[in-house]
Structures are given as C-alpha cells and as structure tokens.
Amino acid sequence: VTFDLVLYGIFCAAVFVLVYMLPSRDFFLNLDAVLALFLVLALSGPGILHSSYILEALFKTDVLCFASLFALRSFVGIVFLEVGISMTVLESQGVARAARANDILRWLLPILPEYPVARTFYDLIESNFTGTKVDYVWGLQRESLLPNVLFAIFDSVIYSGIFWLVRGGLFKPSECSRNKAGSSAAVRPAQALSQKILRITGVHFSYKTSSSSSQREERGLRGLTFSVYSKGVLGFVGSCGSGKSTLLKVLAGVLVPTKGTVSRADVAAGECDRVSTSTPGLATGYCPQSGGLFPTMTVEEHMKFYADLFASSTDSKQTVKSANNF
Known part of the structure; x- marks a missing residue:
C-alpha cells in the first residue's frame, strides 16, 4: 500500500x-x-x-x-x-x-x-x-x-x-504461494491420509514436586486419546506449562506414561526396542527446535544439526533420510 x-x-x-x-x-x-x-x-x-x-x-x-x-x-x-x-x-x-x-x-x-x-x-x-x-x-x-x-x-x-x-x-511463484501450497496439503483431514503410525489411548502422566515441607504429585497429562497418521502434520497448541513438551517426550519414549498406552505402527511402546528403527514409521524421535535456528534452517537441516551433535555421521544420515521419507 x-x-x-x-x-x-x-x-x-x-x-x-x-x-x-x-x-x-x-x-x-x-x-x-x-x-x-x-x-x-x-x-x-x-x-x-x-x-x-x-x-x-x-x-x-x-x-x-x-x-x-x-x-x-x-x-x-x-x-x-x-x-x-x-x-x-x-x-x-x-x-x-x-x-x-x-x-x-x-x-x-x-x-x-x-x-x-x-x-x-x-x-x-x-x-x-x-x-x-x-x-x-x-x-x-x-x-x-x-x-x-x-x-x-x-x-x-x-x-x-x-x-x-x-x-x-x-x-x-513467491515464497508465500509456495508456503500456502504446502499448508493446504498439510491440513487435509487425517482420515484421508494413509495408515496410523501412532495411537495414543488414555494417556496420563504425573510427576512429583517437592517443597521444604512436603512432596506432592502434579498431573501433567490427563486422559489424552488421539491418533497420528503417516504423511500428515499434527500440531499441539497450548499455553506455557500446559504439557506440550511433556506429551512429545512421552510419544518419543523419553518419559513413561503413568497410565495409558502409546502404540507405534501396531507395536506397543514397551516392545519398541525389538523393532528395527531403520524402518520408516516404526520409531518416534524428539527434535527440539531452537528459535535462533528456525528462520534459517529447513526441517531436514534442523534434524541433521541435532543428529550430528549426538550421533555418528553414518547414523545421522540414515536417521535424517528415514525421517524425511516418513
């Protein structure tokens, strides 16, 4: 204008x-x-x-x-x-x-x-x-x-x-139009996509907090039930402290839910160690995004950055390739 x-x-x-x-x-x-x-x-x-x-x-x-x-x-x-x-x-x-x-x-x-x-x-x-x-x-x-x-x-x-x-x-084509094209594909109804790769049923998670006088239990997640489909995008929206990061850690297996189940590709979370993690869709990773890196890196580059920090070069390439195919 x-x-x-x-x-x-x-x-x-x-x-x-x-x-x-x-x-x-x-x-x-x-x-x-x-x-x-x-x-x-x-x-x-x-x-x-x-x-x-x-x-x-x-x-x-x-x-x-x-x-x-x-x-x-x-x-x-x-x-x-x-x-x-x-x-x-x-x-x-x-x-x-x-x-x-x-x-x-x-x-x-x-x-x-x-x-x-x-x-x-x-x-x-x-x-x-x-x-x-x-x-x-x-x-x-x-x-x-x-x-x-x-x-x-x-x-x-x-x-x-x-x-x-x-x-x-x-x-x-402008960057805005390309982003719109990608967004329109990402927000299609989940039912129209392919098979479920994550199924979360009645998940609760509680953690203990301690003070000078007593110890009490705080509930972080309360009865979550939903599914994640392959080749789709699922977003969690909530205020600070609402449990977004806790839920992601539960899905990745970093935290064990107090109650409920997390199944990956029809395999229970407790049996995931026996499944070959090189097969796309059978493993869930947690890749936190840094605010300083987000504007200048693609999702694949961001994942590779963290993978290079904590894994060998061979494992890093295979992890990023599998996640990208997924």
Missing part, C-alpha cells in the same frame, strides 16, 4: 507540472479551477486505494481493487489527454518536437481504453464553462461511450491478470 501511495503521489506531482508548465486551451487559463480539480484527484486517490485494500481484506474479494485500478487508469487517460492538448498548442506555435510527439499521441490516444472516459470527463467539465447543456454532450458521447467503457473494463481485467502472473503467479 505504501508503494502504491508513493507512486500515486509522484504521478500527481507530474500532473501539476504538466498543467502549470505547458500551455493549454482557454479552459486551463483558470488556474483556480485546475488547482481544485487536481487537488480532488490527488486527495481522492489515496482514499480510493486505502478503501479498496481495507474492503478487499474484509470481504475477501478483488472486485474493489479492480474498481480502484479502473479509476486510476481513467485518471491516466485524463493526463494523456491533457498532454495531447498541450502538444497540439505547441505544435501550432511551430515547436518541431511537439509536432513529432503529437503524431505519436494521435495514434496512441484513440486506442487507449482510458481515452473515452477521459474525453467524456473533459466534455462535461468544459460544458459548465461554455454553457453547453449536459444533455447535448451526453448525446454526442452516448453511442461510443458504452462500448469503450466495456472495452476498458475488459482491458483492465487482462491487465490485472498479466500483472498477477508476472508478479506472483505462474511465471514467478
């Missing part, structure tokens, strides 16, 4: 330079009218942009952003038209460069979708100064205005589509 507003401000400044520095027809000799006109345009532009972004976020639609784009392109048409008028005046005064520029504008302006909207706007404004009835101006523009406006809308749709493709679509 900031970039759009800065760009719009530069554009409005350029418009003022064109209006005040280049000669134009008699209508623009009234500088107060010109100043009021472009002040309205300059002040309404940021309002249009802000409103479109806010409403787009609220209603999850691109229609309002498209409408603001069309309004700004109509403003561009007004500027092009003013430049063309100024070039015509300069050409009549014998300026050769203006004549060459005007030749280009004569070919360019009629095919721009912004032109008919700007042309109608100018005619309506001028009618107020010359006393021409608005009905007469509307009669002149009525036949060509509707098809030209429809063409401008269609052209803006094409323009928006090309802009999306180049900036964040097929040609240049």
